[in-house]
Amino acid sequence: MQQYILRRLILMIPTILVITLFTFGLLRIMPGDFIVAQMAEARGVDEEQMQIWRAELGLDEPAITQYVKWVGGVLTGDWGTSFWQNEPVTHVIGRALPISIELGLLAIIIGIIISLPVGVISAVRQDTWLDYLGRSISIAGISIPNFFLAILIIIYGARWFGFFPTQVYQNPLDDPIANLKQFLPGAFVLGAALSAQNMRMLRTTMLETLRADYVRTARAKGLRESGVIFRHAFRNALIPVVTLLGFQISVAIGGSVIVETVFGMNGIGRNYIAAVQQRDYPLVQGILLVLVSTTLLTNLLVDLSYSWLDPRIRY
Amino acid sequence: MVASPDAMELSGAPAELIRSKPPHVRLWAFTRRRPLGAVSGLLCLLILITAIGAWTGVFVPYDPIELNARDRLAPIWSESLDGEKFFILGTDDLGRDMFSRIVEGAKISVFFGIGVAAIAVVIGGFIGLISSYVGGIVDLVVQRVVDALQTVPLLVLAIAVVSISGPGIMKGFWILAFLSIPRPVRVIRGSVLAVREEMYVEAARSLGASDMRVMFRHVLPNVMAPMIVLASYILAVAIIVEASLSFLGIGAQPPTPSWGAMLSGNGAIYFNTNPRLALMPGLAISIVVFATNMFGDALRDELDPRLRGSQ
Numbered sequence: 001m002q003q004y005i006l007r008r009l010i011l012m013i014p015t016i017l018v019i020t021l022f023t024f025g026l027l028r029i030m031p032g033d034f035i036v037a038q039m040a041e042a043r044g045v046d047e048e049q050m051q052i053w054r055a056e057l058g059l060d061e062p063a064i065t066q067y068v069k070w071v072g073g074v075l076t077g078d079w080g081t082s083f084w085q086n087e088p089v090t091h092v093i094g095r096a097l098p099i100s101i102e103l104g105l106l107a108i109i110i111g112i113i114i115s116l117p118v119g120v121i122s123a124v125r126q127d128t129w130l131d132y133l134g135r136s137i138s139i140a141g142i143s144i145p146n147f148f149l150a151i152l153i154i155i156y157g158a159r160w161f162g163f164f165p166t167q168v169y170q171n172p173l174d175d176p177i178a179n180l181k182q183f184l185p186g187a188f189v190l191g192a193a194l195s196a197q198n199m200r201m202l203r204t205t206m207l208e209t210l211r212a213d214y215v216r217t218a219r220a221k222g223l224r225e226s227g228v229i230f231r232h233a234f235r236n237a238l239i240p241v242v243t244l245l246g247f248q249i250s251v252a253i254g255g256s257v258i259v260e261t262v263f264g265m266n267g268i269g270r271n272y273i274a275a276v277q278q279r280d281y282p283l284v285q286g287i288l289l290v291l292v293s294t295t296l297l298t299n300l301l302v303d304l305s306y307s308w309l310d311p312r313i314r315y
Numbered sequence: 316m317v318a319s320p321d322a323m324e325l326s327g328a329p330a331e332l333i334r335s336k337p338p339h340v341r342l343w344a345f346t347r348r349r350p351l352g353a354v355s356g357l358l359c360l361l362i363l364i365t366a367i368g369a370w371t372g373v374f375v376p377y378d379p380i381e382l383n384a385r386d387r388l389a390p391i392w393s394e395s396l397d398g399e400k401f402f403i404l405g406t407d408d409l410g411r412d413m414f415s416r417i418v419e420g421a422k423i424s425v426f427f428g429i430g431v432a433a434i435a436v437v438i439g440g441f442i443g444l445i446s447s448y449v450g451g452i453v454d455l456v457v458q459r460v461v462d463a464l465q466t467v468p469l470l471v472l473a474i475a476v477v478s479i480s481g482p483g484i485m486k487g488f489w490i491l492a493f494l495s496i497p498r499p500v501r502v503i504r505g506s507v508l509a510v511r512e513e514m515y516v517e518a519a520r521s522l523g524a525s526d527m528r529v530m531f532r533h534v535l536p537n538v539m540a541p542m543i544v545l546a547s548y549i550l551a552v553a554i555i556v557e558a559s560l561s562f563l564g565i566g567a568q569p570p571t572p573s574w575g576a577m578l579s580g581n582g583a584i585y586f587n588t589n590p591r592l593a594l595m596p597g598l599a600i601s602i603v604v605f606a607t608n609m610f611g612d613a614l615r616d617e618l619d620p621r622l623r624g625s626q
Contacts, residue, residue: 018463023475132351139612143605145555147562148597151578155590254468258559272471273563276478284475288467295466 005300012296019292020285021067027281028063034083034279035059057083070285079289080282084275089286092271097290099169099267103190103259104252106183108245110191111198115241118195119202123237124229126207134199141196146255149189150262157185165263186259193255194248201244205237212236246302250295345617352613358606362425369422376403376412379419380570383410388589407577407592408585416572417599423573424554424603427488431553432546434492439499440542447504448511448530458504461497469494470556477565484567487560495549502545506538513537540618547611551604558600574600 035053039045054060058069073080079089115138122134157163163185172179209215210233218232219225257269264270268287275283336344346353368374377400386395389406404413446457464472469491476490510516511534519533560566561575569576574596585592 014459015463015466018460019467022463026476027479135351135612136609139608140601140605143551143608144601145558145562145575145597145604147559147575148578148593148601151586151593151597155586155593158587250466250468254470257471257474258563261563273474273478276475277565279479288471288475291471292463292466 008300015296016289016292020289023288024067024285025063027279027284032279033059034281037279074289079286082280082283084278084280084283089282092283093286093290096266096268096271099265100256100269102172103183103186103256103265103267104249106187107190107194107252108248110187111194111248114191114195115198115202119199120206120229120234122199122203123206123210138196138199141192146189146193147258147262149192150259153185153189154262167264169266186263186265189259190252190255194251197244197248198241202237202241205240206233209233209237242305243302246298249298253291349613349616351609355606355609355613359610362421362603362606365418366422366425369418374418375415377415379415379572380411386410391591404595405591413595416577417595419572420574420577420596420599423484423567424557424600427557428550428554430488431492431495432550435495435549436499436542436546439496440503442496443500443503444507444530444535446500447507448526457500461500464497469552470559473556473560474563474565477560482565482568484571484573487557487566491553491556495553498549499542499545502541503538506541507534510534510537544611544615544618547607547614551607551611554600554604
């Protein structure tokens with residue numbers, strides 16, 4: 001077990017290197033850089049000044065030297081300084097991360113709350129109009145672009161519920177209600193997409209477990225149908241759904257870029273877009289590093305949870 | 316003879332195995348089996364016809380970027396002030412005909428999605444086939460790169476690449492096609508590894524068939540089903556990502572009537588007074604992606620032998 005975890009952790013290193021090298025190379029191959037991006041609206045900037053600025057930021061060195069320096073820095077805890085916010089990257093990320101984590105967690109919870117009843121009903125009432133309705137809802141969940149759903153909330157949330165997105169971060173410890181008011185709409189948008197996947201997975205596995213021998217046995221024992229469904233079929237059907245959660249982290253991250261932009265939340269996603277557009281290399285690299293590590297670690301946790309959920313699996 | 320198909324059906328063979336039935340009978344059987352699949356298939360067909368119609372200009376009554384200064388924000392189903400034009404879906408804030416813009420947007424979305432899916436599946440499938448067949452160090456390197464690219468959500472990677480290489484729909488197209496390659500590589504590799512051990516592959520090889528022949532004549536046809544399903548999935552994702560990029564302002568640029576751009580640009584300013592400007596393109600994207608996903612699901616159920624009958 002420990003050996004397995006160690007091997008997986010070591011295997012993460014090449015993956016992280018490939019992805020950071022990919023974006024690092026990309027950011028530097030393309031014409032233009034941070035200085036050019038900053039100077040786009042200025043007039044009369046001479047090349048010499050730009051060179052001085054480049055040297056100050058270390059952009060005049062060969063790309064490979066920059067990359068090696070960056071990797072060395074990350075290993076010693078120095079992730080560099082954001083060009084654009086002129087602040088250590090770790091500070092910027094440290095400020096944005098709690099927002100994105102809360103958004104993602106709320107989204108996953110909402111996704112579960114919506115999907116459980118619909119998934120179970122859809123499977124138990126297979127091929128009835130209830131099933132068709134449930135499946136249509138779940139496919140709609142992954143088909144409606146999250147920016148559209150977010151806009152619908154902005155248009156009709158304001159009309160019907162007087163909801164207006166606030167730009168200032170509401171700390172959950174200071175004012176939990178204001179915090180939830182700020183986060184729930186975005187979490188709902190993300191959660192709708194996540195619930196769709198849960199629902200489909202739950203329906204498929206429920207259909208399988210409902211046909212399993214132990215369910216037939218339970219029925220033959222004369223158990224009530226609700227007992228059969230919830231105590232026998234549902235509990236076993238839940239295993240693959242739990243493992244889906246690992247995948248959801250990455251979906252939540254992708255979606256948070258849009259949701260944070262639309263609702264004006266200053267999380268990782270919104271910082272990422274701004275950093276990319278400003279060519280703020282250290283910040284882009286830092287955020288990608290966080291995203292990739294999060295995904296890889298959750299994947300590992302999910303794989304480990306298999307053996308916990310299903311004792312037959314051992315590593 | 317004539318009675319044989321029915322006899323087979325009575326003997327318990329699944330209806331879809333009987334290829335001798337005329338198409339309309341099989342279509343009807345499919346509709347009965349999968350009503351949702353049939354409805355979404357019809358919807359997909361209609362969308363495709365609309366897109367082709369937009370391509371040839373048949374369904375685009377007016378120039379989608381032509382301004383009608385006097386007819387700004389005309390309501391749905393109304394005539395222009397001079398009585399010469401008729402706006403089925405009204406006009407936007409610049410007096411451009413919404414119907415023409417939506418139909419033109421269908422052309423962009425649909426062909427963008429189909430193109431991305433086709434390129435990704437063909438190239439990704441090819442790489443996956445070669446990599447899993449050759450094995451060894453090639454396979455290892457390919458798998459590491461694919462793994463790495465899959466740890467970052469497609470939209471996140473696409474935002475970086477597209478915004479750096481500069482906006483524009485064609486750039487976005489090639490970048491998305493490239494970034495969509497890892498998934499087919501993965502899927503086909505898994506399928507090939509399974510199929511490679513099959514008896515018929517061994518039989519072909521023992522008959523002296525070359526690697527190439529085994530790969531393309533025996534292995535490839537047997538992994539087509541998951542690829543077709545995957546193509547429908549990539550198509551749907553590509554449409555959403557294109558719309559998202561355009562929405563963020565780094566995809567298609569105005570005045571190109573891309574649905575995503577219509578939601579963010581002028582649509583955003585008129586949320587409160589004229590929400591329909593945002594609702595129409597948003598609904599259009601949702602309907603297209605919904606139909607594609609639904610049809611893809613039905614195809615998967617139909618093509619995947621493991622799901623057959625147990626659905």
